[in-house]
Amino acid sequence: MSAITYFAAFGVLAWLVFSLRSRKAIAATLAVAIIAGALAFPPESEAQGGILGVAQQIVSLINGVIGNALTAVNTARSAINSYRQLTLFPQNLLNAARSQIVGMIRQDRQVMGNIFTLNLSSASLPMPQNLETQMRGRQISAIGGISQMFVGTFGAVPALGDAKPTSRALSDVDDALAQDSLKSAVASDSASDLELQQADSIEDAASSSAPGSAPFLTAAALSTTVRSQALMQKMYAAELRQEAAQLAHENVLKKEGASSATALRQALQGLLQHN
Amino acid sequence: MKFAQTILNPAAKWAWKHKLRLAALLAAFAITAPTALHAQLPSPCCALLQIGLQTINTTIKNVVGGGLNKILGVDQQIQQFEQSVIFPLSQIQQAIGTVKGLQGGAGQIRSISQVNIASATLPVSQQLEGVLLSRNPNQIGQTGSNYTALYGAVPSPTDASPAIRNVVDMNDAVAQAAMKRSIEIDALADKEIQAADQIDQGIRTAAAGSVPILEAQASAWVLRSQAYTQTAVAELMRVRSISLANSSVDVKTGANSSTALRQALQNLLQHQ
Numbered sequence: 001m002s003a004i005t006y007f008a009a010f011g012v013l014a015w016l017v018f019s020l021r022s023r024k025a026i027a028a029t030l031a032v033a034i035i036a037g038a039l040a041f042p043p044e045s046e047a048q049g050g051i052l053g054v055a056q057q058i059v060s061l062i063n064g065v066i067g068n069a070l071t072a073v074n075t076a077r078s079a080i081n082s083y084r085q086l087t088l089f090p091q092n093l094l095n096a097a098r099s100q101i102v103g104m105i106r107q108d109r110q111v112m113g114n115i116f117t118l119n120l121s122s123a124s125l126p127m128p129q130n131l132e133t134q135m136r137g138r139q140i141s142a143i144g145g146i147s148q149m150f151v152g153t154f155g156a157v158p159a160l161g162d163a164k165p166t167s168r169a170l171s172d173v174d175d176a177l178a179q180d181s182l183k184s185a186v187a188s189d190s191a192s193d194l195e196l197q198q199a200d201s202i203e204d205a206a207s208s209s210a211p212g213s214a215p216f217l218t219a220a221a222l223s224t225t226v227r228s229q230a231l232m233q234k235m236y237a238a239e240l241r242q243e244a245a246q247l248a249h250e251n252v253l254k255k256e257g258a259s260s261a262t263a264l265r266q267a268l269q270g271l272l273q274h275n
Numbered sequence: 276m277k278f279a280q281t282i283l284n285p286a287a288k289w290a291w292k293h294k295l296r297l298a299a300l301l302a303a304f305a306i307t308a309p310t311a312l313h314a315q316l317p318s319p320c321c322a323l324l325q326i327g328l329q330t331i332n333t334t335i336k337n338v339v340g341g342g343l344n345k346i347l348g349v350d351q352q353i354q355q356f357e358q359s360v361i362f363p364l365s366q367i368q369q370a371i372g373t374v375k376g377l378q379g380g381a382g383q384i385r386s387i388s389q390v391n392i393a394s395a396t397l398p399v400s401q402q403l404e405g406v407l408l409s410r411n412p413n414q415i416g417q418t419g420s421n422y423t424a425l426y427g428a429v430p431s432p433t434d435a436s437p438a439i440r441n442v443v444d445m446n447d448a449v450a451q452a453a454m455k456r457s458i459e460i461d462a463l464a465d466k467e468i469q470a471a472d473q474i475d476q477g478i479r480t481a482a483a484g485s486v487p488i489l490e491a492q493a494s495a496w497v498l499r500s501q502a503y504t505q506t507a508v509a510e511l512m513r514v515r516s517i518s519l520a521n522s523s524v525d526v527k528t529g530a531n532s533s534t535a536l537r538q539a540l541q542n543l544l545q546h547q
Contacts, residue, residue: 006307006308010300010303010304010307013300013303014300017296017299017300018293018296026296026299027299030299030300030302030303033303033307034303034306034307037303037306037307038306038307051323051324051327052323052327054327055324055326055327055328055330055331056327058331058334059330059331059334062331062334062335062338062339063334063338066338066339066342067338067339067342070338070339070342070343070345070346071342073342073346074342074345074346074349077346077349077350077353078349080353081349081352081353081356084353084356084361085356085360089356089360089361091360094360140387140390143390143392147394150394157396157397166427168397169397169399169400169425170425170426172395172396172397172399172400173395173399173400173403173404173425175394175395176393176394176395176396176400176404177394177404177407179392179394180392180393180394180404180408183390183392183394184392187387187388187390187392190387191383191384191387191388194380194383194384194387195380195384197380198377198380198381201373201376201377202373202377204373205369205370205373208366208369209366209369209370210360210361210362210363210366210367211360211361211362212357212361212362212363212366212367212483213362213363213366213367213369213370213483214370215483215486215487215490216367216370216371216373216374216478216481216483216486217370217373217374218490219374219474219478219481219486219487219489219490219493220373220374220377220475220478222474222490222493222494222496222497223470223471223472223474223475223478223493223496224377224381224471225493225497225500226467226468226470226471226474226493226496226497226500227381227384227467227468227471229467229497229500229501229503229504230388230463230464230465230467230468230471230500231384231387231388231464232504233460233461233463233464233467233500233503233504233507234388234460234461234464236457236460236504236507236508236510236511237456237457237458237460237461237464237507238457239511240453240454240456240457240460240507240510240511240514241407241453241454241457243453243511243514243515243518244449244450244451244453244454244457244514245450246518247446247449247450247453247514247517247518247521248422248425248426248446248447248450249426250446250518250521251426251443251446251447251450251521252426252427254439254442254443254446254521255427255429255430255435255443258430258434258435258436258439258440258443259430259434259435261435262433262434262435268539272543
């Protein structure tokens with residue numbers, strides 16, 4: 001648009017230059033046209049310098065801001081890389097940790113296993129020996145036989161005519177809770193064996209694990225610990241039942257003692273009155 | 276050719292005749308023509324532009340491309356390190372395999388924890404034992420009646436001294452509370468075993484980056500479980516403390532009875 005306007009104006013100027021006769025008039029017209037042209041169409045004197053300037057600015061920008069930023073990013077990434085490889089996860093220390101696990105497995109596992117499986121049985125007579133074998137057998141399948149062995153060793157609940165109903169019930173519940181605890185102990189032993197196997201598996205896997213795979217094993221070990229704690233609580237629950245039954249039994253004796261004392265006191269009072 | 280001459284010759288004569296005016300116009304054009312017009316004409320500006328663009332191109336290649344290549348190199352090292360040392364896929368799969376292998380043992384432990392251990396043979400004791408081994412907190416309410424049916428109630432005021440009645444009542448209370456606590460602890464332990472199974476299930480399908488979240492959850496469960504264990508131990512301590520106090524009561528009662536007996540005998544002798 002600017003070019004069309006310029007050429008239109010230049011055409012008018014050319015017409016004037018060739019139309020006018022007086023040299024002064026032509027000179028004046030040209031002078032006016034040049035001034036007007038300079039004002040209307042100012043030469044972009046910076047154009048050539050502008051292109052170079054812009055190019056230089058771009059180059060400076062690349063060399064300066066972008067180049068420096070990339071260098072800084074590279075420096076930071078290199079530092080992160082070095083920090084991870086040399087400080088956080090140095091290969092030699094990762095290998096040392098794995099070697100330590102392997103060493104401890106060799107050093108302790110068999111020894112502890114031998115200690116753990118020492119024979120603790122001490123009974124000398126056949127029936128107690130049977131009961132002891134069952135209750136230390138660590139076999140969940142042996143639980144069914146414990147009651148029979150228990151009765152064989154500690155005797156059965158007195159027959160109906162041989163003891164008061166209260167005494168029979170007391171004897172039965174004492175025996176029952178004692179047997180419950182023995183059975184719970186067998187169950188716990190059996191579970192302990194499984195937990196030890198799980199601990200071995202987790203430790204074996206840890207000996208060849210990587211920093212990124214170890215958390216799987218840690219989480220599994222923690223959930224196994226929860227399970228183990230739950231079984232521990234069940235043991236405590238059995239112990240609570242047993243201790244509570246013991247206390248209740250003693251309390252029954254107190255109740256009976258109080259009744260007997262009352263009866264005795266009444267008898268003595270009666271005796272004194274007769275005298 | 277002749278046609279051209281017929282046009283050019285008069286034009287040349289006209290131009291020669293008006294040479295001053297043409298020169299003046301050309302001078303005016305040269306002075307006033309806008310830059311845009313110059314740019315369309317062959318100009319040193321294009322060469323400068325080309326040089327500028329080439330410089331920019333070279334600079335981008337060297338500075339930006341080179342810088343990015345260095346970063347890429349470091350990133351590739353990081354990636355290699357992550358994949359081969361920190362998160363090697365084979366070892367992650369091996370760990371998941373180990374966790375899957377533990378599943379069988381966990382199932383067996385769950386079965387063991389629910390094995391039937393009931394042993395009572397008489398109806399009254401069977402009822403109490405049934406409640407105690409129920410692992411059902413809803414049955415805690417039945418403990419008191421079953422306990423009293425088996426162990427009897429607190430003696431009436433005519434049958435025992437207030438001191439004895441207090442001791443007996445306390446003993447019964449602690450024994451019953453311990454039995455109730457055992458039901459509660461069994462139920463909580465079952466829940467913990469369920470939670471451990473759920474966590475294991477989560478671990479088997481977790482990613483290396485999400486496993487620490489489950490690890491944190493499992494740690495919280497360990498803590499919770501420890502708290503329940505402590506509660507059970509505290510209950511056990513209470514039962515044992517009351518048992519110890521009972522032993523002391525026996526000594527005290529024995530002393531009182533001896534004194535009473537001595538006095539009764541003295542009275543009897545005085546009467547005779």
